[in-house]
Amino acid sequence: MKPEVSFDRLARYEGNVPRYTSYPTAVQFEERVGFNEYKHWLQAFPEEEPVSLYIHVPFCDELCKFCACNTQVVHQVNVRVAYGNLLCDELKRLATLLKSRRKVSFVHFGGGTPTTLPIEAMKKVMSTIRSLFYVQQDADISIELDPRHISEDYLVLLPSVGFTRVSLGVQDIAPEVQKACGRIQSFEMISDCIDRVRQKNIKSVNCDLIYGLPNQTAASVRETIDAIVTLRPDRLAVFGYAHVPWKFKRQTLLEGEILPNPAERFEQRQIIDEVLKKAGYRVIGFDHYALPHDSMSKAMEKGALHRNFQGYTVDQAKALLGVGASSISILPQGIFQNQPSSYGYQKAMQQLDILPVVRGVQRSTADLFRWEIIERLMCDLHVDLKKMIGQYKQDPSLLGEFLKKLRCFEEDGLVIIRNNEITVTEEGRPFLRNIAVVFDAYYRAAPHRHAQAI
Ligand SMILES: C[S@@+](CC[C@H](N)C(=O)[O-])C[C@H]1O[C@@H](n2cnc3c(N)ncnc32)[C@H](O)[C@@H]1O
Missing domain, CATH: 1.10.10.920 (Arc Repressor Mutant, subunit A)
Structure with missing residues (x-):
């Protein structure tokens, strides 16, 4: 007889555990492993091997109370432009340390909301990347965006500078959930954003969903997933709400809201899983879904799927180089993190000839x-x-x-x-x-x- 996941089993496994986007995990990072080790291992990275880039932009237009990412609301254009210049500066320092011009197979812009970089600043970052690295013809170049704050001009810009994939923060479409989270975006807004992205010939669209948010119920989650599936995103990331107010103070704004209990979270997860499978999506690991034509489904079939700080990835490069505040770099010998706050990052970049790494861990x-x-x-x-x-x-x-x-x-x-x-x-x-x-x-x-x- 097939064993079922009963609630007492659920209780046994409901503890707090890492997501394993790296090993050792970030908890093991130490300040004594820093720039010197990073520099040494960067230079030892084989010249013929491609590298991947992760560019972090910590700014958002609005605060989402649930967010557990390194973000801050910043509206001043001069601050955003100055940050773009720092990214270019850091890319140059990285390329100088690498000595030869390396192949790049993968670039991801995460945040925050990386489209907060003004258009000219984004053009500058992209042209800096292309001038310092050989971006491969078939490179996967992706960016996270907020459907509430994306202009037509920005959508036109994205494919013109090489973006091949976008990821939309959707989370949930129920008004009572959106109100509690401080993130109001209608289904029509999401649908319109995806249409406009596709009209610009950006072929791959990912939607992020979250279960376990305040006010979410089995019924509201079913409504969300039934609606989102009609838009046929190529991929979906389905995260359980991570409530970590000791790390992100903004989540204390949710205190007083009723969070679903573990059994309710599990049921919500299973509803999304069931609807997506019925709609023809392949299940990728424990929190991603992709249509059969998508490169993630294909990589899974070939046993070529990997994990990194973005979760599941088809990226095959053995080095992921993080640029920007809080970004993480992974080399075979070790993992490193940049200064987490944008202020700390800016201060660290004032010191010439270093990379703004603050901690890391050697890998045995x-x-x-x-x-x-x-x-x-x-x-x-x-x-x-x-x-x-x-x-x-x-x-x-x-x-x-x-x-x-x-x-x-x-x-x-x-x-x-x-x-x-x-x-x-x-x-x-x-x-x-x-x-x-x-x-x-x-x-x-x-x-x-x-x-x-x-
Ligand atoms: C940094 S956000 C960027 C999304 C995009 N900038 C936007 O505003 O739509 C990346 C994703 O992390 C996920 N995320 C953020 N906070 C989370 C939390 N507390 N628990 C689970 N997932 C979370 C969300 O799914 C979100 O879409």
Whole structure:
């Protein structure tokens, strides 16, 4: 008989665990690993390998009370322009350190709302990237946008400077949810924005949705997903609302609002999952969906999906170089974070000849081994533990340790263990983060460290 995910099982797994967009996770970053290590490992990165760029713009036009991203409301055009100039400056410093002109396969602009960069500033950043790197012909160039604040001129600009994909923050269309979150945008506004993006020949559209927001109910979530699916976004990211007010003060503005409980969150998640699958979307890991023609579906079929700070990605590059306040860079040897606040970033950039890195973590072979298990499980829902241990020359006794820790998941029907190979079942998919914890050597359960798993 197929085991069901009952509420007591749900309670067992409802703890706060990392999203595993990297390993070690950001909790392990330390100030003693910084610019010197970054510089050294950047220069050691093979010249023939492409790199990816992540550009962070921390500004928004309005405050969303639920937001757990590094953002601030900034309207002054001069501040936005000055930030664009700092991005160009940082890109130049990066290129100088890299010495030769590197290939770029992937560029993502995240935020905040990166379209807050004025048009001329965006043109300058894009032309700086092209002058310093070889942006490959088939490069994936994407940007996050806010459907409430995107002008026709900006939409015309995007494909003209090379953007191939946009990601819209949708979250939920129910008026009572939008009111509680301080983010009012009608379905018509979202639909019109997607139409206008497609008219400009930008082929790929992603929509972000969130469940577990204040005032969300099973009925309102069903209404949202039934409506959004008619727009046929190529991809969707479906996040559980991360309530982390100890990290983001703005979320305290939601105090007094009623947040759905874990069982309600789970039900909302399952409704979205069911509607999207019926509508022909492929399920990608635990929080993404894509139509079969989309590169993310294709990468999943080939076992070529990866994870990075943007969540699931088709990016194959072994180096992700972050530019801008709070951005994170990933190299095989280590992970680094830039100054998180825009003020701190601007101050750090006043010091010439450095990159504004504040902390990081070195990655040992054992870390890379554990990351590969976590990444493959989260992307393929399958991993051969014995093969991995052999490949990374790790202590064979780890096998027994992992299998022992996985036993409870096996008993709950969330994983199948056969010949030392782990397969996550469909019932186990929503619990991928919890399963990944088994392989995290640093994880310590603590109340104010990560967001809720489901
Ligand atoms: C930085 S936002 C940018 C979106 C775009 N600028 C906009 O305003 O629509 C990126 C995405 O992070 C997700 N996000 C932000 N805060 C979140 C939270 N507390 N829990 C879950 N997801 C969150 C949302 O889905 C959001 O669309």
